[in-house]
Amino acid sequence: MRPWWARWQAHWRGRGAPKRPYVRRHDGFTSLQFVRRQTQSRMVSGDPDRLLVDYTRTMFAALLWQPAPAMLGMIGLGGGSQAKFAYRHLPGTRIEVVENNPHVVALRAEFGVPADDARLQVVIDDGARFVASRPAHFDLLLVDGYDEHGIPAALSSQTFYDACRDALAADGVLACNLYVRDPETHVARLRQAFGQAQVLVVDEPKMSNRVAFAWRGPLPALEAEALVARVPGPVRALLPDVFARIAARVVRHRTMAAGTASSRN
Numbered sequence: 001m002r003p004w005w006a007r008w009q010a011h012w013r014g015r016g017a018p019k020r021p022y023v024r025r026h027d028g029f030t031s032l033q034f035v036r037r038q039t040q041s042r043m044v045s046g047d048p049d050r051l052l053v054d055y056t057r058t059m060f061a062a063l064l065w066q067p068a069p070a071m072l073g074m075i076g077l078g079g080g081s082q083a084k085f086a087y088r089h090l091p092g093t094r095i096e097v098v099e100n101n102p103h104v105v106a107l108r109a110e111f112g113v114p115a116d117d118a119r120l121q122v123v124i125d126d127g128a129r130f131v132a133s134r135p136a137h138f139d140l141l142l143v144d145g146y147d148e149h150g151i152p153a154a155l156s157s158q159t160f161y162d163a164c165r166d167a168l169a170a171d172g173v174l175a176c177n178l179y180v181r182d183p184e185t186h187v188a189r190l191r192q193a194f195g196q197a198q199v200l201v202v203d204e205p206k207m208s209n210r211v212a213f214a215w216r217g218p219l220p221a222l223e224a225e226a227l228v229a230r231v232p233g234p235v236r237a238l239l240p241d242v243f244a245r246i247a248a249r250v251v252r253h254r255t256m257a258a259g260t261a262s263s264r265n
Contacts, residue, residue, distance in 0.1 A: 043111055083095060137169070139172050168216050
């Protein structure tokens with residue numbers, strides 16, 4: 001029996017089999033769904049590498065902290081929009097994706113996710129175990145792990161966020177999608193793991209999501225335009241509004257954190 005299959009069986013034993021998603025094609029879009037009225041992932045059928053959903057674009061603002069990641073980790077494959085974007089536009093980056101539902105991985109070809117190669121590997125495993133087994137491994141880590149009920153408990157505990165911190169390199173950065181009723185609980189755990197000044201939370205203007213960034217090491221002492229200029233040109237050209245908006249928030253956050261530190265002294 002293959003090791004991943006044994007791990008999958010152990011993970012789901014006693015919980016019931018993972019639910020099978022299905023592919024829905026409509027109005028020029030291809031969607032991954034578990035239930036009719038809830039879309040997990042969506043792509044433009046004729047442009048599979050495009051980041052269509054706003055929060056997935058915002059999460060790539062993590063490149064402001066780490067503009068040339070050698071190792072990028074992702075928790076949650078879904079329709080593979082972020083994996084495809086990184087694979088195409090960050091050619092110097094190796095990408096490791098973990099997905100705990102083998103039925104989701106089985107649909108990767110439906111969404112144009114490339115086959116595994118020297119730059120891309122999709123692993124079927126428990127996301128929390130995957131992160132905990134890779135200390136100081138990732139320059140950039142994107143967490144967007146959901147099932148049909150929302151964020152699994154294993155991907156929202158203090159232990160998990162501590163493991164995310166430990167899985168980052170010394171100057172690594174984490175971006176989390178928070179589509180939950182109680183984002184404050186998640187943010188508090190991130191701040192406990194990384195430190196109060198090392199977490200920035202931004203609202204997604206057109207959605208109910210929040211994106212939380214957490215990082216190790218100091219923020220770059222650069223103004224917003226200089227932060228944006230560090231991002232590779234092709235990616236910067238695709239997401240200009242995202243980088244400008246988040247860079248301004250980074251600078252404001254850095255200024256506020258410095259002011260707080262000065263007042264304490």
